[in-house]
Amino acid sequence: MIHSPLASPPLFFIGPIPITAQVLTTWAIVALVYALCRWISRRLSIQPGRTQTLAELLLGTLQSQIRDTLRTSPAPYLPLIGGLFVFVLCANLSSLVPGIEAPTAHIETDAALALIVFCAIAAFGIRSRGLIGYLKSFADPSWIMVPLNLVEAITRIFSLMVRLFGNMMSGAFVIGIILSLAGLFVPIPFMALDVLVGIIQAYIFSMLALVFIGAAIGDEAPHSLTEDA
Amino acid sequence: MNSINWVEIVSIIGAVVAVSFGAIGPALAEGRAIAAAMDALARQPDASNNISRTLFVGLAMIETMAIYCLVIALLLLFANPFLH
Numbered sequence: 001m002i003h004s005p006l007a008s009p010p011l012f013f014i015g016p017i018p019i020t021a022q023v024l025t026t027w028a029i030v031a032l033v034y035a036l037c038r039w040i041s042r043r044l045s046i047q048p049g050r051t052q053t054l055a056e057l058l059l060g061t062l063q064s065q066i067r068d069t070l071r072t073s074p075a076p077y078l079p080l081i082g083g084l085f086v087f088v089l090c091a092n093l094s095s096l097v098p099g100i101e102a103p104t105a106h107i108e109t110d111a112a113l114a115l116i117v118f119c120a121i122a123a124f125g126i127r128s129r130g131l132i133g134y135l136k137s138f139a140d141p142s143w144i145m146v147p148l149n150l151v152e153a154i155t156r157i158f159s160l161m162v163r164l165f166g167n168m169m170s171g172a173f174v175i176g177i178i179l180s181l182a183g184l185f186v187p188i189p190f191m192a193l194d195v196l197v198g199i200i201q202a203y204i205f206s207m208l209a210l211v212f213i214g215a216a217i218g219d220e221a222p223h224s225l226t227e228d229a
Numbered sequence: 230m231n232s233i234n235w236v237e238i239v240s241i242i243g244a245v246v247a248v249s250f251g252a253i254g255p256a257l258a259e260g261r262a263i264a265a266a267m268d269a270l271a272r273q274p275d276a277s278n279n280i281s282r283t284l285f286v287g288l289a290m291i292e293t294m295a296i297y298c299l300v301i302a303l304l305l306l307f308a309n310p311f312l313h
Contacts, residue, residue: 004307065282159293166296204289211286 005169008106022103029090029103065207070214077213080120084113085206092168092198096191102198105168107161114161117209121153125216137218160208167201236311244302251298258291 010018040055048056062082066074088104095102103109125134138149171194175187266284270277 005303006308068278068282159290159297162300163289163293163296166299167292170296170299200285201289204285207282207286208289 005105005173006107008108020106020108021101022106022109025094025100025103026091026109029087029094033086033090066210069207069210070217072217077124077210080116081206081210084117084209085202088113088164088205089199089202092202093195095168095172095198096195102168102172104164104201105172107165110161110165113164113205114157117160117212118157120209121212121216124213125218128217133218134216137216156212160205164201164205167197171197236309240305240309240312244305247298247302247305251301252295255291255295258294259288262287262291 008020008022010020011024012019040051043049044052059082062078062085063074066077066081070077091104091109092102094100095105104113122134125137128134129137138153139146140149171190175190175194178187178190262284266280269280273280
């Protein structure tokens with residue numbers, strides 16, 4: 001029997017708080033990304049080397065994506081969206097390291113990320129329209145739509161969480177099943193597929209967060225793409 | 230055969246049915262979406278950035294239906310509220 005993907009046994013306790021392997025992996029990813037960013041930003045120069053060019057390419061791509069989607073200046077949204085993208089990307093790809101399970105393959109990490117997006121949507125919406133204007137936007141076409149809009153605000157965050165969890169967990173699951181059925185080197189093409197899925201899911205997670213924020217801040221943003229199930 | 234066994238059997242069959250039939254609809258929908266995107270790309274190669282971004286986001290949303298079925302199947306198998 002394969003162990004349940006919904007359970008995560010605690011490794012040790014800090015006071016009353018149980019610490020699981022995913023939390024440790026998350027801390028390690030955060031520390032590594034922070035150290036890498038400090039290392040790159042300390043050695044900035046006018047004539048960029050290889051790493052600085054790569055970092056500037058990533059930053060420029062993120063800025064142009066945000067500008068294309070929101071049609072405003074990307075500066076207020078870049079830290080959140082870029083942080084989400086880099087963290088989810090590193091978390092998805094961390095399963096390539098032997099002995100480490102991707103933290104996003106457990107639903108608690110995804111729930112925390114989705115909660116961040118939920119709070120960010122409300123915060124950006126209130127900052128852009130004011131509290132009254134943001135609450136009024138729930139009754140957008142008419143007041144009949146209020147319950148439907150409230151349900152949509154919850155379900156789209158829920159689907160954001162379940163999508164990342166399902167994709168990453170099913171990848172690990174398929175590799176486990178094939179390894180137990182076929183043998184040592186057979187799952188390698190599936191691991192390559194898993195890398196592709198991880199990159200695409202990181203992109204989709206940050207893009208959907210961006211689209212939801214765009215719908216919350218209102219008029220400047222295009223209103224397509226916001227109807228989620 | 231007591232009643233607890235029946236719950237297990239029905240849960241396993243339910244998980245299989247959920248995944249197998251739940252995958253049909255999203256598969257057809259993704260095929261249609263990609264075909265439409267290919268058509269649009271062939272007509273307007275200039276708009277490829279916009280089209281592929283919309284395609285990826287749309288595919289993710291379609292795929293969510295299949296993922297829901299997968300999660301229901303996992304709940305039936307690993308976190309069944311009727312089994313203890």
